[in-house]
Amino acid sequence: MQLGYVILYVPDVPATIAFYETAFGLKRRFIHDSNSYGELETGTTALAFASEEMAAHNGLTVRFHRPKETAAAVEVALVTPDVAAAFQRSVQSGASPVHPPKQKPWGQTVAYVKDLNGVLVELCSPMSA
Template sequence: MKLGYVIFYVADVPATLAFYETAFGLKRRFLHESNSYGEVETGTTALAFASEDMAGSNGLTVRFHRPGETPSAVELGLVTPDVPAAFQHAVKSGAISVQPPKQKPWGQTVAYVKDLNGVLVELCSPMGT
C-alpha cells in the first residue's frame, strides 16, 4: 500500500483550490470541468477536494467541515522552512488563526490555521530542523 491522495469534501471546489493557491502557494494540478473535483500539487501524494454532493453520490454519510465549528479530529500538515512567514501569509489570505508559531520540544516550529472550509491546517518546519 501507499498513500495516493487525500480528499476533503467541500462546499465549493474552485474556491477551495483558489484559496490553497493563494494562502499556501500550492499549484493547481487539476479541476474537472464539472467543478466537483480538483487537486493541488503537494509532491508525490495529491491533495484533492471533491464537492459535498459527491460524498452522497459515493454513498457516504460524513460530517462536513464548517469554518465556525470546532475542527474535526484530523489535520492537514504542510511543511515549510519558514513557518512564521507562511502563517502570516495564510492569515492575510483569509485563513483563520488557531495557534501562532511555536517551537516544539523536538525542534520543529508549528502553527495552526483553519482554511475557508474549517479544515485544520498545520504549518510546520521539516523534522530535524
Template sequence: MIKFGYTILYVEDVEEALAFYENAFGFSRKFISTDNDYGELITGETTLSFASKKLASQNLKEGFIESSLEDKPFAIEIGFIVENVPEVLQKATSFGALMVAEPVEKPWGQVVAYVRDLNGFLIEICTEVKM
C-alpha cells in the same frame, strides 16, 4: 505495495478551495473536472484533492459529518512543511485562513502553528522534524 496517493477534502465550492490553497500556499492546480465537482493540487508526493459535498453525497449514501468553521475541527489535520513558519502563516491568514495557534517551538526543535482553511479544515504549518 501500497502508496498513499491523496487526501480528499469535502467542500462546498471546489474552485474556491483550489484558489485558496493556490494563493495561500503557492500550490499549483493539477486538475479540475469540467463540472467543478472534483479538483487536485500538486503538493509533492501526495496529492491534495477536493470534492464537492454534492459528489461526496453521491459516493457516501449514508452521509458524512461536514467541516465547518462554526464547529471544532475534526481530530485530523493536514500538515505543510515549510522553512519559515511565520512567513507562510502570515500569507495564509492574508488569504482568509483563521489563526488557531501561533508558532511554538517544540522540545524536539520543530516550529509548529495551526490555522483553519475557509471550510474549517485544520492545517498544521511546521518546519521539518530534524532527527
C-alpha cells in the same frame, strides 16, 4: 499499498483550490470540468477536494467541515522552512488563526490555522533527522 490522495469534501471546489493557491502557495494540478473535483501539486501524495454532493453520490455519510464549528479530528500538515511567513501569508489570505508559530521541544516549529471551510491546517518546519 501507498498513500495516493487525501481528499477533503468541501462546498466549493474551485474556491477551495484558489484559496490554497493564494494562502499556501500550492499549485493547481487540475479542476474537473464539473467543478466537483480538483487536485493540488503537493509532492508524491495529492491533496484533493471533492464536492459535498460527491460524498452523497459515493454513498458516504460524513460530517462536513464548517468554519464556525470545532475542527474535525484531522489536519492537513504543510511543511515549510519559514513557518512564521507561511502563517502570516495564510492569515492575510483569509485563513483563521488557531495557534501562532511555536517551537516544539523536539525542535520543530509548528503553527495552526483553519482554511475557509474550517479544515485544520498545520504549518510546520521539516523534522530533523
